[in-house]
Amino acid sequence: MSVPRTRNPMPDWIEEPHPHVEHSLISFPAKHILLVTINRPDARNCLPVGATIELGALWKWYDVEPSLRCAVFTGAGNEAFCAGMDLKERFDILKQGGVAHEYPSGQFAGMSNRAGKKPIIVACNGHAHGGGFEAILNADVIFASPNATFALPEVLRGVSALAGALPRVFHLFGNHRAMDLVLTGRRLSVDEAKEWGLVKEIVPQDKLLDTAIDYAKLIASLSPDSVIISRLAAREAWETGVSRATMRGQELWADNMLRSENAREGLAAYKEKRAPVWKRSHL
Known part of the structure; x- marks a missing residue:
């Protein structure tokens, strides 16, 4: 398996440097x-x-x-x-x-x-x-x-x-x-x-x-908002074993997700038959 052997420089698209690591x-x-x-x-x-x-x-x-x-x-x-x-x-x-x-x-x-x-x-x-x-x-x-x-x-x-x-x-x-x-x-x-x-x-x-x-x-390549919310709901159900848990993420975050730029972009891209261009998540 090919693994990088040196620490790569921080790319310019990273906004904040990562914490120092030795191991x-x-x-x-x-x-x-x-x-x-x-x-x-x-x-x-x-x-x-x-x-x-x-x-x-x-x-x-x-x-x-x-x-x-x-x-x-x-x-x-x-x-x-x-x-x-x-x-x-x-x-x-x-x-x-x-x-x-x-x-x-x-x-x-x-x-x-x-x-x-x-x-x-x-x-x-x-x-x-x-x-x-x-x-x-x-x-x-x-x-x-x-x-x-x-x-x-x-x-x-x-x-x-x-x-x-x-x-x-x-x-x-x-x-x-x-x-x-x-x-x-x-x-x-x-x-x-x-x-x-x-x-x-x-x-x-x-x-x-x-x-x-x-x-x-x-x-x-998918909407970062959708990935975050879907993962949250799935993990809540897994960790609590209660079907109601899937609603907690919706209650906390669904309104923000549905009003987000990425929700509008995803629906517009579907309507216009083009690939969506996702924005950063604010969740």
Whole structure:
């Protein structure tokens, strides 16, 4: 999989610079698209606490940066998307009497409990274990390479998956499949993950990132207001399990969306049989 190895300069269409990051690479492969690459391949892209804090700030910046509409999240190398937390660092913290509660509100990778406003597409380029799996479980769409595996091995380490995974695997897979994963720590193969509905598509490693970016471009070509509101309503229904939840987003945002420039533009383009030209979202 081709991954940028250097930090690209900020394009002139970005309005505000992104927060400083040390453990990930930030690039912009197309207009309106953010690409975030965990850049610790020698450590199987495991994340120390500082990396999670960085990513938490980065995703918040992404949500408020008006020029961005969709993000792609991946890992450097061909072995692992993210092997979870840096266990060596965590052990050292525990030895010193700390518990490392410095995580942002989005929890692991700033993502495992993120609500957010805009979609994140994952290009899972290998193993997603522990916190890496917890982050992926909260992604919007997942593409995975043939060597990808998914696991919550916390029971093998004397801890538990407390960054959002446990309720999500239950809602996604049902009770018995969830118990199979969390009580044994076993690896879920990419074929099982696709069969279970976690992975949208299994893509060869050398085409994985391009496939995810092309998919993000498709989302970015649509009305940013419609994407934000549709995602909000769908996530509310998923997380609460109540059909009424789909109305909350409408109550809060529907009037603004329907009165927006993008609503007028979309309807005018349909009437005039032309491609719409979307404006920035003000939601």
